[in-house]
Amino acid sequence: MQNGNDPDDSAACRDGLRDLEACIPALRRYARLLLKSQQDADDLVHDSLVLALGRLHTLQEESRMRPWLFAIIHNLFVSRMRRRQRQGETVPLELIDEEKMSITAVQEEGLRQRDVLRELEKLPEDQRLVIVLVSVEELSYAEVGQVLGIPIGTVMSRLSRGRERLRQAMNGEERPTLRRVK
Amino acid sequence: MNEIERAITEDELHAFVDGQLDSARRPALERHLEQDQSAAKRVAAYKMQRAALRAALADHLAEPIPPLLDPRRLMKLREARRRIAWQMAAAILFAFLAGSGAGWLVRGRLPDGSPAGIPALAQEALIIHAVYATDRGPPAESGAARQNAIYQWLSSELKHPLIMVNLTAIGYRFVGGRLAATDHGPAAMLLYEDAGGTRLTVFVRPMPDRKRDTRTVHVGAGDVDGYAWICDGLGYAVLATAPTKDLHDIAVMVRHQVDPT
Numbered sequence: 509m510q511n512g513n514d515p516d517d518s519a520a521c522r523d524g525l526r527d528l529e530a531c532i533p534a535l536r537r538y539a540r541l542l543l544k545s546q547q548d549a550d551d552l553v554h555d556s557l558v559l560a561l562g563r564l565h566t567l568q569e570e571s572r573m574r575p576w577l578f579a580i581i582h583n584l585f586v587s588r589m590r591r592r593q594r595q596g597e598t599v600p601l602e603l604i605d606e607e608k609m610s611i612t613a614v615q616e617e618g619l620r621q622r623d624v625l626r627e628l629e630k631l632p633e634d635q636r637l638v639i640v641l642v643s644v645e646e647l648s649y650a651e652v653g654q655v656l657g658i659p660i661g662t663v664m665s666r667l668s669r670g671r672e673r674l675r676q677a678m679n680g681e682e683r684p685t686l687r688r689v690k
Numbered sequence: 691m692n693e694i695e696r697a698i699t700e701d702e703l704h705a706f707v708d709g710q711l712d713s714a715r716r717p718a719l720e721r722h723l724e725q726d727q728s729a730a731k732r733v734a735a736y737k738m739q740r741a742a743l744r745a746a747l748a749d750h751l752a753e754p755i756p757p758l759l760d761p762r763r764l765m766k767l768r769e770a771r772r773r774i775a776w777q778m779a780a781a782i783l784f785a786f787l788a789g790s791g792a793g794w795l796v797r798g799r800l801p802d803g804s805p806a807g808i809p810a811l812a813q814e815a816l817i818i819h820a821v822y823a824t825d826r827g828p829p830a831e832s833g834a835a836r837q838n839a840i841y842q843w844l845s846s847e848l849k850h851p852l853i854m855v856n857l858t859a860i861g862y863r864f865v866g867g868r869l870a871a872t873d874h875g876p877a878a879m880l881l882y883e884d885a886g887g888t889r890l891t892v893f894v895r896p897m898p899d900r901k902r903d904t905r906t907v908h909v910g911a912g913d914v915d916g917y918a919w920i921c922d923g924l925g926y927a928v929l930a931t932a933p934t935k936d937l938h939d940i941a942v943m944v945r946h947q948v949d950p951t
Contacts, residue, residue, distance in 0.1 A: 528761045536759075537750035547847075550756060554871055557764055624742040642708055643740040644747050649710065664701045671704070675735040 524564050527573045528557070534574070534645055535581055541640055542585050552588075556581040575651035578641065582655050627677040635670030638663055698722040703729060707736045758871060763821065770820045774813060774911050807900060808925070812909035812918050814872040815893035815927035818879050819914055822868060823889045823931070840867040844878040850896045850924060853948045857882050860940065862890055888934055891916075892944060893927040900925070903949075906941060917941035921949045 535556065539549035560580050567576055628636055634656075641652045642663075649667075653660045698719050705711040706719050723730040757763065837854065845852045847869050857863075862882040870877045870893075877895035884890075897920055906919040909927065915937060916929030926948065928941040 525761045525765065529755070532755050532759055532761070533751040533753060536753070536755075537747060540750065550759065551871065554759055554764075557759060557761060558768070561761065561764055561768055622746070624739060625746050628743065639739075640743070640747075642704075643743050646708075649705075664704065667704055668700055671736050671739060672732070674739055675732065678735070678739070 524567070524573075528560065528564070528577070531574055531577050532557070535577055538578065538581060538640070538645065539585075541637065552581060552585060556584050559584065572651070574645070575647050575655055578645065578647065578651075578655045582637075583657075623678060624674070627674050630677065631670050631673060635666045635673070638666040639670045639674070642667055698729075703733055704736070707733060707740060758869065766821050767817060770817045774816050774820065807897075808904060808907060808909070808918050808920065810874060811893075811895060811897070811920070811925040812916075812927060813911075814870075814874070814877060814895065815891065815916070815918065815929055816909070816911050816914050818870045818872075818877070818893060819891040819916075819929040819931075820912070822870075822879060823881060823891045823929070837864045840880075843867075844869060844880075844894075847876055848878055848894070848896055852878060852894060855880065855882075855892050855944050855947050857890070857940070857943070860936075860943070861885060862940075865889070888930065890934070890940065891927070891929045893925075893929065895925045896923060897925045898923050906945060908938075919945060921945070924948075 532553065535553050536549060539552045540546065543549045543552060556577065560577055563580075567573065628639065631639070637656065638652060641647045641655060642649065647655065649660050649663050653663045656663070658666075696718075698715075702711060702715060702719060706716070711719065723733060841852050841854050844867055861884045863884075865881040865883045867878060867880045870879050872895060875896065877893060880892040880894070882890040882892065900920045900923060902920070903922070904920045906917050909916050909918045909929075910932070913932050914929055915932035915934065916927055917938060918925065918927040920926070926945065928937070928944050930937055930940075934940075
C-alpha cells in the first residue's frame with residue numbers, strides 16, 4: 509500500500525502527490541461538514557493542502573495518508589474557530605444545501621437520506637464529526653481519536669451517544685420501509 | 691472459553707456495525723444479538739444509519755477537484771514562492787548594501803514601513819505569474835462574452851467590482867482569468883497574450899486597509915518584470931516575463947483604464 513520503499517525520492521514524492529490527490533474529494537466533503545459555504549470549505553482544504561505539502565516528507569511510512577490529512581484539516585479548522593470566537597464571530601453550521609438534496613432525493617431512499625442528514629445536522633458537533641469520520645470516512649476508532657485529539661474512550665462514547673440520538677430521532681418519524689431493514 | 695463468556699460490550703456492538711470487530715468475537719456477538727432483541731434492533735438501526743449517511747454523502751466524492759486545489763499546482767506554487775522569496779531577499783539586501791533608496795522594495799515599504807503593502811502585493815503577483823502565465827495548458831476560451839463573464843465572476847469573488855482591461859489596441863487579447871488564493875485573501879489574475887505569444891498578467895487584489903493611492907512602482911524578481919500600484923483600495927500589478935517591450939507604457943495604459951481620474 510505504502511510507497512515508502514521506493515528509493516527514488518522524486519518518485520516517492522510523485523506517489524505522495526497522487527495519494528494526496530485521491531484524498532481531496534473526501535477532505536472537501538469533511539470541510540463542508542465543518543463550514544457553511546463551499547468557498548470557505550475549499551479555502552480550508554486549500555490551506556490544509558499547502559500545509560500538508562510542506563510536511564509530506566515527515567509522513568511516516570507506516571502511517572496512513574488519510575487520517576494524517578484529516579488531522580491537519582481538523583486542527584486548522586479548530587485553530588481558526590478559536591480565533592474567530594475570540595473575535596466574537598459565530599460560524600453557522602449547515603450540512604448540505606437543499607438544492608443539492610432535491611437532486612439526489614429519489615423517492616423513499618432519497619427521503620431516508622435526507623432525513624438522516626437533517627437529523628445528523630441537529631447533533632452536537634462533537635458527536636456528528638465522530639459519526640462521519642467512522643461511518644463515512646472509514647477511519648479506525650484509534651485514527652478518529654488522533655484526528656480529533658481525544659482518547660479512544662471518548663470516541664466510543666460520542667459515537668454511541670450520537671448514534672442512539674440519531675436512531676431515536678429517526679424513529680420518531682419512522683416510515684414503514686425503515687422497519688423492514690434488518 | 692473465556693472469550694465466549696465475556697459479555698458483549700457497547701463498544702463491540704459499534705465495532706460490529708463498522709466492521710472493526712475482532713473476528714474472534716464475531717460468533718459471540720451474533721449469539722448475543724439472537725438473544726437480545728433490543729440490542730439487535732439497535733444494531734440494525736445503526737447499520738441503516740451508516741448506509742444512509744454513506745449514500746447521502748457519496749455525491750460529494752464525484753465532484754471534480756477545483757483547479758485551485760490541484761496538488762501539482764500547489765507544489766509548483768510552493769516552489770515558486772520559495773524561489774521568489776529568496777530573490778526578493780537578495781534584492782532587499784542589494785538595495786540596502788548599495789545604500790540606494792531607489793530599490794522598489796525599500797520604496798514599497800515607505801512611508802509607513804509596513805511589509806504588507808506593495809511588496810506583499812508584488813510578491814503574490816510575481817508568484818502567480820510565474821506559476822500560471824508560463825503554464826501553457828489547454829487554450830483558454832476567449833471572446834468578449836467570455837471576458838465579461840469572467841470579470842463578473844471574479845468581481846463577485848473579490849466582492850469588488852473590477853473594471854475590464856482592454857488591450858486590443860496594442861495587440862494583446864484577453865486569454866482568461868483565474869481566482870488565486872493569497873495570504874491576504876482572494877485575488878484575480880487576468881491573462882492577456884499578443885500574436886507573438888507574449889503573455890501579460892494583470893493581477894488585482896483588494897487591499898481595504900490601504901486608503902491612500904500610490905505611485906506606479908517597478909517590481910520584479912528573477913526573469914519576471916512589471917509595475918504595481920494601489921488605487922481605490924485595490925492593489926494592481928502588471929507583469930510579463932522579461933524582456934517585454936513597452937511594459938511601462940502598458941502598465942500606464944492599464945492604470946489609466948482602471949482609474950481614469
